[in-house]
Amino acid sequence: MSREPSTERGRRSRDRIVESAAELIAGRGVEGTGIDHVLAAAGASKSQLYHYFTDKDDLIRAVIARRFDQIISAQAPVLSHLDSWEAIRQWLDLWVGMSAEMGHPGCPIGTLASELANRDEAARGDLAACFAAWEGYLIAGLTRMKQRGDLAPHAQPRQLAIAVFASLQGGLLLAKTDKDAEPLRVALDAAYSHLRSFSASG
Amino acid sequence: MSREPSTERGRRSRDRIVESAAELIAGRGVEGTGIDHVLAAAGASKSQLYHYFTDKDDLIRAVIARRFDQIISAQAPVLSHLDSWEAIRQWLDLWVGMSAEMGHPGCPIGTLASELANRDEAARGDLAACFAAWEGYLIAGLTRMKQRGDLAPHAQPRQLAIAVFASLQGGLLLAKTDKDAEPLRVALDAAYSHLRSFSASG
DNA sequence: GAGAGACTGGACCGTTCTGTCCAGTACGGG
DNA sequence: CCCGTACTGGACAGAACGGTCCAGTCTCTC
Numbered sequence A, B: 001m002s003r004e005p006s007t008e009r010g011r012r013s014r015d016r017i018v019e020s021a022a023e024l025i026a027g028r029g030v031e032g033t034g035i036d037h038v039l040a041a042a043g044a045s046k047s048q049l050y051h052y053f054t055d056k057d058d059l060i061r062a063v064i065a066r067r068f069d070q071i072i073s074a075q076a077p078v079l080s081h082l083d084s085w086e087a088i089r090q091w092l093d094l095w096v097g098m099s100a101e102m103g104h105p106g107c108p109i110g111t112l113a114s115e116l117a118n119r120d121e122a123a124r125g126d127l128a129a130c131f132a133a134w135e136g137y138l139i140a141g142l143t144r145m146k147q148r149g150d151l152a153p154h155a156q157p158r159q160l161a162i163a164v165f166a167s168l169q170g171g172l173l174l175a176k177t178d179k180d181a182e183p184l185r186v187a188l189d190a191a192y193s194h195l196r197s198f199s200a201s202g
Numbered sequence C: 001g002a003g004a005g006a007c008t009g010g011a012c013c014g015t016t017c018t019g020t021c022c023a024g025t026a027c028g029g030g
Numbered sequence D: 001c002c003c004g005t006a007c008t009g010g011a012c013a014g015a016a017c018g019g020t021c022c023a024g025t026c027t028c029t030c
Helices: A008-028 A034-042 A046-052 A056-078 A085-101 A107-114 A121-148 A157-178 A180-195 B008-028 B036-042 B048-050 B056-079 B084-099 B108-116 B122-148 B159-179 B183-194
Strands: none
Touching: A008 A034, A008 A046, A008 A056, A008 A107, A034 A046, A034 B036, A056 A085, A056 A107, A056 A121, A085 A121, A085 A157, A085 A180, A107 A121, A107 A157, A107 B108, A107 B159, A121 A157, A121 B159, A157 A180, A157 B008, A157 B108, A157 B122, A157 B159, A157 B183, A180 B159, A180 B183, B008 B036, B008 B048, B008 B056, B036 B048, B056 B084, B056 B122, B084 B122, B084 B159, B084 B183, B108 B122, B108 B159, B122 B159, B159 B183
């Protein structure tokens, strides 16, 4: 397991390493990113890294946790209020916008999941938990909408949320492959339309 | 570029190398798979590999082509007739079934796309072409349904096909991460339901 | 049966990889 | 001021990496 720094200086060192690793991995993948490159980018040395992490896999898990925190906290205002059609639409459009303006579209968590899911069981578990926590925000919003009567009584928030996340992840993958945000936009339009078909008002 | 074998023996050697590479890569990723491991699995030697391929990237592109051919030819009977609700439903169920019985769910093409899309431009192009060709089968089927009057006149086959593929790829990713086919089933049910909402009969 | 070219075996090279080690410096608590 | 602990720098090791090279074998053609 990771050793947590106990001083401010140590915390900054650890942070620089994790953030540098996260950036390099986003561009070159886990296996394509060497420890030495991470350290050079972070301006740190080997012993600093191995002071805080037992091995590379341990560092990767810290990268997963960091990227997840960043996504959640960046979208926190929207994520916590996914209980209206407008909010959901706005959240989906957020992704399309980010994907269009990014040179490298693609979800950091999704990319990590694709590479690690059947190679590192601990990381796979972390990633599954990330997805579940993430879906939780949408499930919570849809549940409130259902209680409020905006969503049809037979609608199943969990199933709907899973379907939306699949469209999001798949759309991001297609967008990354095409280097074009269009597939993501189309996929999320369809997902939203599917959600809307459970609108109580019809 | 790849040098094509001109003898039967050469063809078999090349095939063994590509197939071994495809299998190892499916389990360990592109960067995680070493040339030496591929050769050991294929029972071949370095010079055989470099006789047919200029470098590792060249081999990877052959793997992409092979996996694509395998998927297309395996599903050819279904893919060529995606012009009825039953056929589409059956094709989607095929994926759920495959995913459930596989130890490692996940689309080989999708995994490669995720890893290579922003690292190897040539491979990215190949993968985008694979997705496009693949989508083409569904677009063709939906277009026939539209002409026949099974699909509403305002339905857009291309957009619908893209949305279905995003659900498929995203569902496969979630299924792989959860080690459970349920997210894929849910995602494809939603995609089918979305398609059905464009049914002419309502 | 000889020559040409396709194919093969595997030693070898330089680089890069993860991870270890130890000698050192910074720093808070007494 | 001093000592223990946290932290740091970088040399080093051993293995694995992609790729080159050449001497050899097979096989087809004439």
